[in-house]
Amino acid sequence: MTSVEQALFEGKPEEPLRRAAGRILSSALQAVDPEAAVLRHLRRRGSLLRVGGRRHDLRTVRRIYVVGAGKAGARMARAAESVLGDRITAGAVVVKHGYTEPLSRVRVVEAGHPLPDEAGVAGAEAVLDLAARADRDDLVLCLVSGGGSALLPAPVVGVTLQDKARVTDLLLRAGATIDELNTVRKHLSRVKGGQLARAAAPAAITSLILSDVVGSPLDVIASGPTVPDPTTYADAVRVLERYGVMDRAGPAVRDHLGRGERGEIPETPKPGDSLFAAVENVVVGGNEQAARAAVAEAKAAGFHALLLSTYVQGEAREVGRVLAAVAREIAAADRPLPRPACVVAGGETTVTVRGAGRGGRNQEVALGAALGVAGMAETLVVGFATDGTDGPTDAAGAVADGSTVARAHAVGLNPHRHLAANDSYPFFAALGDLIITGPTNTNVNDLMLVLVGTPSARTGP
Amino acid sequence: MTSVEQALFEGKPEEPLRRAAGRILSSALQAVDPEAAVLRHLRRRGSLLRVGGRRHDLRTVRRIYVVGAGKAGARMARAAESVLGDRITAGAVVVKHGYTEPLSRVRVVEAGHPLPDEAGVAGAEAVLDLAARADRDDLVLCLVSGGGSALLPAPVVGVTLQDKARVTDLLLRAGATIDELNTVRKHLSRVKGGQLARAAAPAAITSLILSDVVGSPLDVIASGPTVPDPTTYADAVRVLERYGVMDRAGPAVRDHLGRGERGEIPETPKPGDSLFAAVENVVVGGNEQAARAAVAEAKAAGFHALLLSTYVQGEAREVGRVLAAVAREIAAADRPLPRPACVVAGGETTVTVRGAGRGGRNQEVALGAALGVAGMAETLVVGFATDGTDGPTDAAGAVADGSTVARAHAVGLNPHRHLAANDSYPFFAALGDLIITGPTNTNVNDLMLVLVGTPSARTGP
Numbered sequence: 001m002t003s004v005e006q007a008l009f010e011g012k013p014e015e016p017l018r019r020a021a022g023r024i025l026s027s028a029l030q031a032v033d034p035e036a037a038v039l040r041h042l043r044r045r046g047s048l049l050r051v052g053g054r055r056h057d058l059r060t061v062r063r064i065y066v067v068g069a070g071k072a073g074a075r076m077a078r079a080a081e082s083v084l085g086d087r088i089t090a091g092a093v094v095v096k097h098g099y100t101e102p103l104s105r106v107r108v109v110e111a112g113h114p115l116p117d118e119a120g121v122a123g124a125e126a127v128l129d130l131a132a133r134a135d136r137d138d139l140v141l142c143l144v145s146g147g148g149s150a151l152l153p154a155p156v157v158g159v160t161l162q163d164k165a166r167v168t169d170l171l172l173r174a175g176a177t178i179d180e181l182n183t184v185r186k187h188l189s190r191v192k193g194g195q196l197a198r199a200a201a202p203a204a205i206t207s208l209i210l211s212d213v214v215g216s217p218l219d220v221i222a223s224g225p226t227v228p229d230p231t232t233y234a235d236a237v238r239v240l241e242r243y244g245v246m247d248r249a250g251p252a253v254r255d256h257l258g259r260g261e262r263g264e265i266p267e268t269p270k271p272g273d274s275l276f277a278a279v280e281n282v283v284v285g286g287n288e289q290a291a292r293a294a295v296a297e298a299k300a301a302g303f304h305a306l307l308l309s310t311y312v313q314g315e316a317r318e319v320g321r322v323l324a325a326v327a328r329e330i331a332a333a334d335r336p337l338p339r340p341a342c343v344v345a346g347g348e349t350t351v352t353v354r355g356a357g358r359g360g361r362n363q364e365v366a367l368g369a370a371l372g373v374a375g376m377a378e379t380l381v382v383g384f385a386t387d388g389t390d391g392p393t394d395a396a397g398a399v400a401d402g403s404t405v406a407r408a409h410a411v412g413l414n415p416h417r418h419l420a421a422n423d424s425y426p427f428f429a430a431l432g433d434l435i436i437t438g439p440t441n442t443n444v445n446d447l448m449l450v451l452v453g454t455p456s457a458r459t460g461p
Numbered sequence: 462m463t464s465v466e467q468a469l470f471e472g473k474p475e476e477p478l479r480r481a482a483g484r485i486l487s488s489a490l491q492a493v494d495p496e497a498a499v500l501r502h503l504r505r506r507g508s509l510l511r512v513g514g515r516r517h518d519l520r521t522v523r524r525i526y527v528v529g530a531g532k533a534g535a536r537m538a539r540a541a542e543s544v545l546g547d548r549i550t551a552g553a554v555v556v557k558h559g560y561t562e563p564l565s566r567v568r569v570v571e572a573g574h575p576l577p578d579e580a581g582v583a584g585a586e587a588v589l590d591l592a593a594r595a596d597r598d599d600l601v602l603c604l605v606s607g608g609g610s611a612l613l614p615a616p617v618v619g620v621t622l623q624d625k626a627r628v629t630d631l632l633l634r635a636g637a638t639i640d641e642l643n644t645v646r647k648h649l650s651r652v653k654g655g656q657l658a659r660a661a662a663p664a665a666i667t668s669l670i671l672s673d674v675v676g677s678p679l680d681v682i683a684s685g686p687t688v689p690d691p692t693t694y695a696d697a698v699r700v701l702e703r704y705g706v707m708d709r710a711g712p713a714v715r716d717h718l719g720r721g722e723r724g725e726i727p728e729t730p731k732p733g734d735s736l737f738a739a740v741e742n743v744v745v746g747g748n749e750q751a752a753r754a755a756v757a758e759a760k761a762a763g764f765h766a767l768l769l770s771t772y773v774q775g776e777a778r779e780v781g782r783v784l785a786a787v788a789r790e791i792a793a794a795d796r797p798l799p800r801p802a803c804v805v806a807g808g809e810t811t812v813t814v815r816g817a818g819r820g821g822r823n824q825e826v827a828l829g830a831a832l833g834v835a836g837m838a839e840t841l842v843v844g845f846a847t848d849g850t851d852g853p854t855d856a857a858g859a860v861a862d863g864s865t866v867a868r869a870h871a872v873g874l875n876p877h878r879h880l881a882a883n884d885s886y887p888f889f890a891a892l893g894d895l896i897i898t899g900p901t902n903t904n905v906n907d908l909m910l911v912l913v914g915t916p917s918a919r920t921g922p
Contacts, residue, residue, distance in 0.1 A: 175877065215789065215793070288794070306797045307790070307794075307796045307797055308787060308797055309783075309786040309789065309790035309796075310790060310793075310794075311785075311786035311787075311790055311793075311833075312786045313782055313786060313833070314779040314783060314829075315776060315779045318775040318776045318779030318783075319783060321775035322770075322775060322780060322783045324772075325770040325772035325773045325774060325775075325808060326769060326770045326772075328676065328772040329768070329769070329770035329771060329772055332676070332771075332772075333749070335768045335770075336767045336768055336769055336770075336797070345786075347786060368775075372772075416636070
C-alpha cells in the first residue's frame with residue numbers, strides 16, 4: 001500500500017505525521033484485505049478444515065459449494081479456492097461489473113451495482129440453484145461483502161426489478177429509514193433475510209462476511225441472506241402504509257405483501273428457526289478490524305492511541321469539526337490522551353448536498369476539520385474511504401493540517417465557500433492534499449485519524 | 462443544585478445513571494460558581510492580598526477599584542466585597558437587567574443584553590471613569606464574565622450604538638467570522654481590545670475572568686478589555702471591504718476607521734505594549750473547570766471517565782450523533798474506556814434553524830443522540846447549558862436514553878419530525894426528559910455527558 005503513504009506525505013507540511021498516517025492507514029487496509037480476511041477464517045490441515053469457528057473432516061464432507069455476492073466476492077472466492085482447490089464441487093459469486101478475478105472452480109457473475117440488473121437476477125438464480133443442490137453432509141461456504149444486496153436481486157414471483165426499485169424510491173423519498181426499507185425489501189425477495197440459508201438447508205452453511213455496514217449488523221450486511229429476519233410481512237405492510245405509498249407500490253407488490261400478511265406464503269426464516277443450527281455467520285473483516293489495526297500501528301509508531309468509535313455517522317463536515325475539537329483538547333491539555341496522540345474513528349459519514357461542487361464525505365470531513373485545526377502546529381486530520389473511492393471522485397479522502405486554511409487563502413481559495421458548495425475535491429486538489437490510492441479492493445467504510453505530535457520535537461514521534 | 466438532580470432522575474428510565482448525571486452536573490456547576498471562582502483567586506490574610514498569581518501588601522496599596530461587566534458581574538463583585546470590604550475605594554460593574562445583587566461598595570449598573578442600550582453606555586462610562594482615576598500604587602480588580610462585550614458599549618466619539626449595530630448586522634449577514642467582527646468592533650470602541658487596561662494604567666490591574674467562550678481565548682471573552690489586541694485599524698478596514706459593506710457602514714464609521722488607518726488616532730494597545738506589564742488576566746472559571754469537575758465527580762462515583770474535548774462546536778444534532786457513536790463503541794467493546802463509563806465533552810454547539818419549532822442547542826444534542834442510542838440499555842446522553850437556559854426555552858437541556866425513541870413513538874411523537882422542525886422542547890417535554898433548573902447564576906457554555914452503565918448490574922455503578 002505504498003501508494004497511500006506516498007499520496008500522503010511527499011513534500012507536504014507535517015511530513016512526519018503524514019508518513020505516520022500513511023503507515024497507519026496501510027496497516028488498516030492490510031487487516032481487511034478480503035483474501036487475507038478469508039484466509040484467517042478458512043484453514044485446512046490435511047483433512048481438517050476449519051471454517052469460522054467450526055471444524056469439518058473433509059473425508060466426511062460430501063460436496064462443497066461456494067456461493068456469495070459483493071464487491072469483494074471474487075477475491076474472497078480466490079482465497080477459498082486457494083484453500084479448498086478441487087474440493088469445491090461448484091461455486092458462483094456475483095460481483096460488480098469489472099470486479100472479477102480469474103478463478104478455476106467458482107464462476108464469477110458480473111452484475112449491476114448500485115442499480116440491480118438482469119445479470120444480477122441471473123447470478124442470484126445461479127446462487128440459489130447451487131444452494132438448493134446442497135444437502136446433508138454438504139458444506140456451503142457463503143462469501144458476503146458490501147454491495148451484496150444489490151448484486152443478488154431475486155424478486156419474488158410476479159414482482160419485477162422495476163417494481164422493487166419503484167417501492168424503494170417511493171419509501172426513500174417519503175423519509176423511510178434504512179431499517180424500514182430493508183423490512184420491505186426482504187419481503188419482496190427470495191434470497192434476502194435468511195432465505196439463502198433456508199434454500200441451502202440442511203447443509204452446513206458458514207457465511208464469511210466482510211462488513212461494509214457501520215456496526216456490522218449481520219441482518220443488514222447484504223440484507224442478511226443467511227441471517228434470521230425478525231421482521232414480518234405485516235411489518236412490511238405497515239411501513240408502506242406509514243409513508244402512504246401503498247397505493248403507488250403497484251399491484252404486484254401489494255398482492256405479494258397482502259398474501260404474505262394473510263399467511264398464504266411462508267415468512268422469511270425467523271430467529272430461533274431450527275434451520276439456523278446449521279448456519280454460522282462470521283464477520284471476517286469490517287471497520288472494527290481496520291480501526292483496531294490502525295490503533296496497533298499507531299502504538300507501534302510511538303503514538304498514544306485511542307479508538308474513539310467505529311459507529312461514527314452523521315454530517316461529514318460536523319464530524320470533522322468534532323475531530324478538530326478533540327485535536328485542540330489534545331494540543332491544549334494532553335487530553336483525552338497525551339501527545340504524541342492518535343485518535344482513530346471509523347464509520348460512515350454522510351453529506352447533505354446543497355452545492356454543485358465535487359467532493360466526497362471523507363474530503364468534507366477533512367475540510368470541516370481544516371477549519372477547526374487552523375493555526376495548530378503538529379496536527380493532522382485525515383478522512384479516508386477504505387475502498388479508495390470517496391464519493392464520485394478518484395480520491396480516497398484528504399488530509400487537513402493546521403496550515404491548510406492559510407495555504408488555501410494564499411492561493412485564493414476560500415474554505416468556507418468550498419464547503420458551502422460541497423466542493424472539497426478541487427479545494428484539496430489545489431493544495432495537493434488529496435489521498436489518491438486507486439481501488440484498494442476492500443470496503444469497510446471510512447477511517448478518520450487525528451494525529452497530534454509533540455510540541456518540542458517538531459517532527460512528531 | 463438539587464434541582465438539577467431532581468429534574469434528571471425522578472421516576473425516569475435509567476434512574477441510577479440519571480442520578481449520577483445529576484451529581485456530575487451539580488459538581489460541574491459548583492466548580493464554576495462565580496463567587497467560588499473569584500474566592501479561589503482572591504485571598505486575604507492580614508495585610509497580604511493574593512489576587513490571581515500576584516501578591517499585594519495592602520499597607521502599600523493606596524486605592525482599590527472594582528470594575529467589570531458580564532452576567533455574573535454582581536456575584537463576582539459580591540465575592541470581591543466579602544474579601545476586600547471597605548478597602549474597596551469605589552466600584553462599578555455592569556450586569557444584564559435583572560442580574561443584580563445587593564452590594565455595599567460596588568455600584569451595579571443594569572443594562573441591555575444581548576442588544577446594548579444607553580444604560581450600558583452609561584455603565585461603560587462609569588467603568589472607564591473609575592479606571593481613569595486609578596494611578597500608580599492603586600489596584601484595579603476587573604471582573605469579566607460572559608455578556609461583558611454587549612454590556613460595556615463605549616462607542617468612539619461620533620459613532621452611535623446604532624452605527625455599531627448596523628455594521629455588525631451587515632457583517633453578520635455577509636458571512637463574516639466572529640474574529641472579523643471583533644476586529645471591527647474593537648476599533649469602534651473605547652474600552653474593548655485592551656483599552657480599559659490602558660485607561661487604568663499605570664495602576665496594577667488583575668482581571669478575573671469567567672469564560673463563556675469556547676477555548677477561553679482572552680482577547681475574545683468580553684472583547685478583551687484588559688488584553689492586548691493584535692488587530693489593527695487597517696485590518697478592520699479590510700474586513701469591511703472584503704464583505705463589501707464599507708459603503709453601507711455609514712459616514713461616522715468610515716471616517717473613524719479611515720482616521721485610524723491613517724494613524725491620526727491611537728491604535729488599540731498591542732501585544733508587547735509595556736502597559737501590560739502591570740496587567741494580569743486570570744481565567745477563574747470556564748468550560749474546562751466545569752468539565753474537569755464533571756470528570757472528577759464521575760470518577761468519584763465509580764465511573765471510568767474521559768474528557769473528550771472542551772472545544773466542541775458544530776451542529777448540535779450532529780454532535781449528538783457523534784456522542785451516541787461513542788456510547789455504542791463503549792457498549793460494544795468497552796472502548797475508548799470500559800464500563801461503567803462517563804465521557805464528558807464541553808463547548809458550545811449551534812443550531813441551524815430550518816423549522817419553526819421550539820428548542821435549544823443542548824436539547825438538539827440530546828435529540829440527535831436519542832436517535833443514535835435507540836435500543837441501547839444502560840445508556841444516557843445529556844446536553845446541558847450551564848447557565849440553565851438552553852436557547853429561548855426555560856430548560857437547561859435534555860436527557861436521552863436508549864428508550865427515548867420508543868417512548869416517543871408510544872405517545873405518537875416522531876423524533877425525526879421534531880428534529881426536522883427544530884422542535885426538541887415539546888418532544889422532551891412530552892417525555893418528561895427536559896432538565897429544568899432555572900438560572901444557575903453562571904455561564905461556561907455547554908456540557909455534554911455520555912454515561913454507559915455496566916451490563917450485568919442493571920442499575921449502573
